[in-house]
Amino acid sequence: MPCPPPSDELVFFVNGRKVIERNVDPEGTLLTFLRKNLRLTGTKYACGGGGCGACTVMVSKNDPVSKKIRHFSVTACLVPICSLYGTAVTTVEGIGSIKTRIHPVQERIAKCHGTQCGFCTPGMVMSMYTLLRNHPQPSEEQLMEALGGNLCRCSGYRPILESGRTFCMDSDGCQQKRTGQCCLDQEESASSTPGRRNEISTKLFSKEEFQPLDPTQELIFPPELLRMTENPEKRTLSFYGERVTWISPGTLKDLLQLKVKHPEAPLILGNTSLGPTVKSQGQFHPILLSPARIPELSVVTKTSEGLTIGAGCSLAQMKDILAERISELPEEKTQTYQALLKQLQSLAGQQIRNMASLGGHIVSRHCYSDLNPVLAVGNAALNLVSAEGTRQIPLNEHFLAGLESTDLKPEEILESVYIPHSRKGEFVSAFRQAQCQQNALPHVNASMRVLFKEGTDSVEDLSIAYGGVGTTTVCAQKSCQQLLGRRWNELMLDEACRLLLDEVSLPGSALGGRVEFKRTLVVSFLFKFYLEVLQELKKLAKLLSVPDSRRYPDISDRFLSAIKDFSVTTPRGVQTYQSVDSCQPLRDPVGHPIMHLSGLKHATGEAMFCDDIPVVDRELFMVLVTSSRAHAKIISIELSEALELPGVVDVITAEDIPGTNGAEDDRFLAVDEVLCVGQIICAVVAETDIQAKRATEKVKITYEDLEPVIFTIQDAIKHNSFLCPEKKLEKGNVEEAFEKVDQTVEGEVHVGGQEHFYMETQRVLVIPKTEDKELDIFVSTQDPTHVQKTVSATLNIPINRITCHVKRVGGGFGGKVGRPAALGAIAAVGAVKTGHPIRLVLDREDDMLITGGRHPLFGKYKVGFMNNGRIKALDVECYINGGCTLDDSEMVTEFLILKLENAYKIRNLRFRGRACRTNLPSNTAFRGFGFPQGTLVTESCITAVAARCGLLPEKIREKNMYKTVDKTIYKQAFSPEPLIRCWNECLDKSSFHSRRTQVDEFNKKNYWKKKGIAVVPMKFSVGFAATSYHQAAALVHIYTDGSVLVTHGGNELGQGIHTKMLQVASRELKIPMSYMHICETSTAAVPNTIATAASIGADVNGRAVQNACQILLKRLEPIIKKNPEGTWEDWIEAAFEQRISLSATGYFRGYKAFMDWDKGEGDPFPYYVYGAACSEVEIDCLTGAHKKIRTDIVMDACCSLNPAIDIGQIEGSFIQGMGLYTTEELKYSPEGILYSRSPNEYKIPTITDVPEEFNVSLLPSSQTPLTIYSSKGLGESGMFLGSSVFFAIADAVASVRRERDIAEDFTVQSPATPEWVRMACADQFTEMNPGSVRVASIQSATCLVQ
């Protein structure tokens, strides 16, 4: 192969330091460069596709046209390294450090408790930092916009937002009243020392502590770069890599000549379209042309006719340009601009809008493009340029369809886009509906334009374009032609709907499915447009006093609600908790809102996660090869091609395993047969991750498909395919009770699965040692002992040779209980076989494909009740989809059945549960462990009974709730007193009853928007149903300088366990937390640990830490007695002199717990957490969208060890639950391949999904004698409270159906996605689908507008 010519030098700055790269690889991204070349690991990898914001950094650039320095946030995972020529990059390390000075953004996010696992924190910090560089006192709207592209799976966003809000110009202390005054300020000000009164407090941090923001302290734009960009180099720069050449011409002329020479080479601007396709579709471009240094592409020209925007302008710049133009021109001229601006507001997150160019957006012609439909209907034109000259083509249906004659020629480029002003009598609108309001690709979008003959309502011109309904934007040309000359009335609307549905045909097999929903949106959007325009016409007519004869139909106020979109508002809320007893010594930190121990390190990027460990000598990288078949025999595995590739060292197969390869029916590496798509077959080991990844594509596996292939629960039932025997609990006599009740109702409930979506994907580093077969394993897990034992069995070496280390975990939620052991074992086999350290980091797609998640559930119920709503009998049968292996499915089934009764006392009960075996990846533990799915069935019974009795669901709940000391279905005694208190406080604090009336009033007045409100009670059992799972140990060392090292068996997953443990140790040893340190969780320090799960980690480990500290203090007592005035250091010195051991192991034998399934009774759980949540939503009946108006949660935390951490857990789990019940949807192909494998396809809640008002309060004066300092574990319980949003949506849907006289007891289906909501709100438009029974005439439904 000929040697490429030498590359030019790539010059840019990182954190003020000049970087000169002489051999840069154009295929590399900024993220890899930062992490691998510069060892700046603060910037995290979490998705690699621009969808999560974990890798956010700031780029600064001297704009060649405006001559101003532009600072903008980008996702480093999509920034090609070569695109950075002449720019300055600032990473989280560049703005502050614990070692020097932390930045106010870093300080505040930590002190406001905005970090839990901390994996998203550097990205959050950099988004906020960039905002402050541009706007030192931003508005709240700007803050929301800046954070819209950053995902956090732990926190529930509220504290992050609150930290940002402290910089805002309209920042107020709190919250609820929007007056700058907190409703509880009065009580608060009674004492300014937090935590001294045993009163209710709302203060989780002290603003007074914050250092001010001083913009003069920021890194300046490097003068050298300023000089470079002021006298730009015109020379073409070329960077040659192994496979790809990056060419960056300095002039337009050179670019055009290069385009002649390399017509196939794409132009690369934001790389937000090219990047993801290269990654996921394996596209490869040997030459990339970068127009980044060509100013002509960034020129903006305003004329009296229109606006021309350079194709190189970013979408964020375009937003600003449009906003400016809208403010300068009369409204009638800016219709198209307003529609574009509206779409830009919800298109992706801020980082993507900063990177993506207008040209790249248009030319990519994505079917979901939000801008192309508007540009098409707005008669935009594309200014093309080539070496031959310039020309203009219309951005119309032919261009969008990619017809050769109307497209760019290969040697042409798009220079700019001309968008004409709208005219008098012209109206343009845009619509979009996505899984959630912001930062989600649209399911369907549309833009519509109509021009009327002057002074009339007669259509002169009409354009309608849709996205998401075909392979590209679809223009409804024919329909529009046929409607010319028609008057703007319901006759026209009726015909337009029919024509559109005919023209925009979506075959049943359309890409992305959702056919009926999409077809419904096609006409629903039109209806919205019709009303909008009608409204405008009426306004105009009034203004011009048009004579009576031309009066337009009146739109009744009830129907106007169709027009208004949901706005994005900044969430507010109050968090209340009981401060500590006034007798508690000041130095005792227990009960105080202490910041997470790693908070500041999270915020500066100095907190080390597993993959931040520096490269180890001779380290190799491992990438997994997984099955592409759901059920098949492996005929052969051909490795030779892969092994021949450069850098490839080995491929590990099942044959390489010296010990046991998992369980007989759950192999770590497949043998002979695969049971699901995504099952691990073998693993490539290579020198780099890229080499390993490429080699996986060369492993050839031949399969022979096997029968049966089962994916759904229904199929599993049909095939009698189960993983374990049925679990059953029974009380009373169900059959007899059914005979005696007034009514019975039967129903079905479907609850979808859930992906853990921990921000840090699964990762492990195995380091083989040279002696005695020892291995060091650094792993992101909730259960290092399980990893240790599993590796021992796999390698066939004793457990004592293996040490597992867990510094911290970037989120687990149950997903890192079992799976890390298999990954650790495979990596360990690789390490032992090759003799090299092995690093295994799953990319997001593989993680989502391989690891499984929450079990989907199908429930059938029969409930018997009296006409007054008293439930007498309940028979529930649940099936969960366990996937292809047992994993935790039996335990999940047990917990599901045990917890199914929730808060209700029903005399006659029968609960049955089975785990189905299917050909999907094995589902596993997930926060709540079956409870969030099962209780949705129970609560659905309640709503079904309410509907039948004509009573409100809250009445049925209240009537059937446990009220006095009682026994559960499994005969465990408990007192529901805190439950009742939570329920009553929740009703009270949320003003539930008056708001229920307001909701009803609103619904009477609005036809197309409805509100719903729901309150749910909760009884959540904490812990495992086995005593041995509650044992815990700790090891506490006191060193001779008085410093204390605490080690315990729990793992820091973000839930703040280490912080709580030091609070415990501090109270016990009576010394400040600053004396103490926790280094890591290690199997060498504390052996035989139990998984950190089931909400009980802090509780049991706290008892062990307490025990160790008490032992030590006892030993010190004689010394202290002898020298009571001495210091801690004096006592420790004396103890050492007297040969007193300063190290102690603490142990907790565990809470008693057992369950006898044969008898159906036991004491399976040590205690319960009670709570209640009330949520109110508003739904858009035409699109299925919903807005969360308010949530109030009351939770019984007893005496919280740390209210900031506990409230964080409640909020985070509530938001995660809300995701489960509303937006998170797993989609599979008919072959069982998971489609939803990135944040673009799988929507976890974003910051804009947080309820507008979000209040959390911890129930005061609650005690439990059992647990450490009377605290409670709150890790999981909040999940279920997210269902209050679900039931509020269902309440709104029910009110729609009541009004429209449609059956109210519809099948409950979670998540309540926009699709489900829209189709449940059946109307004339849903009925236009071919599958519908009746094709209604819109005209006949004149009630639409009158």
Ligand SMILES: Cc1cc2nc3c(=O)[nH]c(=O)nc-3n(C[C@H](O)[C@H](O)[C@H](O)COP(=O)(O)OP(=O)(O)OC[C@H]3O[C@@H](n4cnc5c(N)ncnc54)[C@H](O)[C@@H]3O)c2cc1C
């Ligand atoms: C996380 C994420 C979320 C997103 N969400 C949305 C969304 O909600 N709605 C939506 O509509 N879009 C969304 N997008 C898509 C995004 O709008 C487009 O990817 C983007 O606009 C493409 O611009 P770019 O500059 O990055 O193009 P690049 O990736 O750099 O280039 C794309 C293509 O355009 C060609 N090209 C670029 N400029 C020119 C030119 N001047 N002349 C000729 N050819 C040119 C290139 O040759 C290349 O083939 C999202 C993307 C991501 C990554």
Ligand code: FES
């Ligand atoms: S890792 Fe870059 S956006 Fe997710």
Ligand code: FES
């Ligand atoms: S703290 Fe945000 S993802 Fe964990």
